[in-house]
Amino acid sequence: MITVWGRRNSVNVQKVLWALEELDIAYTRENVGGSFGGNRDADFLAMNPMGLVPVIRDGDVTMFESNAILRWLAARYRAGVLRPSDPKGLAMAEQWMEWAQVNFSPAVGTLQMNLVRTLPESRDHAAVTAATTRAAELATLADRWIARHDWFAGHDFSFADIVMGALFWRYKGLAIERPATAHLDEWLDALQERDPFRRTVMAVPRARDLADWNRIEKETG
Ligand SMILES: N[C@@H](CCC(=O)N[C@@H](CS)C(=O)NCC(=O)O)C(=O)O
CATH class of the missing domain: 3.40.30.10 (Glutaredoxin)
Structure with a gap:
């Protein structure tokens, strides 16, 4: 186990x-x-x-x-379910996983830390402004890709959609200005059809502020 x-x-x-x-x-x-x-x-x-x-x-x-x-x-486990078996699909999945870890995750992390997990008086407003701009640029770029592909690896759902999906869901829950990302939104709608996404990501409510965060952490573990 x-x-x-x-x-x-x-x-x-x-x-x-x-x-x-x-x-x-x-x-x-x-x-x-x-x-x-x-x-x-x-x-x-x-x-x-x-x-x-x-x-x-x-x-x-x-x-x-x-x-x-x-x-x-x-x-x-279950080869081909999350890891594309064709080399091109695997390359694209790996590309977006790396991209998310190096680019999108730090921007979303800065926003989450400041806007949700820090009291208003202690927030780093310059960091929030910079991360909001950065995340918007990155989301726009990812939106252009997903406009031309069903999933981040191309034809099939893969581990790249898990990495991008968990982060993008969190990004969409933040109280900030965001660019229009119609294609990412459609892809996110498709993720919401998946039970595993609902049970592991959506089941934990997105916190609005620190008090909310602490309450949800206690309740959901
Ligand atoms: N690059 C690492 C980052 C891990 C990380 O930053 N984890 C955070 C939670 S998202 C953490 O452990 N924070 C300290 C804590 O929870 O006490 C990964 O992808 O696993």
């Missing part, structure tokens, strides 16, 4: 839980990180010296870094 360490309101944990559900793999989860703590304990640091969630244990494989975990699960 696979074990996942991580709180359900972490976007990176959500990606792993969503992938596990798409692959129909049984798992157990330990609530770690945020107000649950545990991620600075020696036992946890032995699994991930960064002290961050998610971490998984799958037999003799214990690992961290959500995108790498997705790659492991997709390669190990």
Whole structure:
């Protein structure tokens, strides 16, 4: 049985839980990180010296870094379900996973940290302005791609849609100005048809502010 360490309101944990559900793999989860703590304990640091969630244990494989975990699960289980079997599809999926981790995730993370997880008086307004502009540029760019493709890898749903989907869902929940992204919105509508997305991402309400965040974390784990 696979074990996942991580709180359900972490976007990176959500990606792993969503992938596990798409692959129909049984798992157990330990609530770690945020107000649950545990991620600075020696036992946890032995699994991930960064002290961050998610971490998984799958037999003799214990690992961290959500995108790498997705790659492991997709390669190990039900080949072709999340990892495209054609080289071009795989290349495109990998391209968007890297793009999301290096570009979109930091912009959304800055917005989330400041606008939701920080009290108004302590927010870094310059950082919010810069991240709002950056995220808008990036969302527009991704919208142009998905206008010409059914999914981020091309023809089929893949782990790239999990990475982009969890992040884009969070971005859409922020109280900021956003550009029109009609094609991304259509793709997001298609994701909402998937039970694994509903159970792992949508099931955790998006918080509006810190009090909301703390309440949801307690309620949903
Ligand atoms: N690049 C890492 C980032 C992991 C990360 O930043 N995790 C955050 C949650 S999204 C975390 O552990 N924060 C500390 C905490 O929850 O206490 C990944 O993709 O797994």
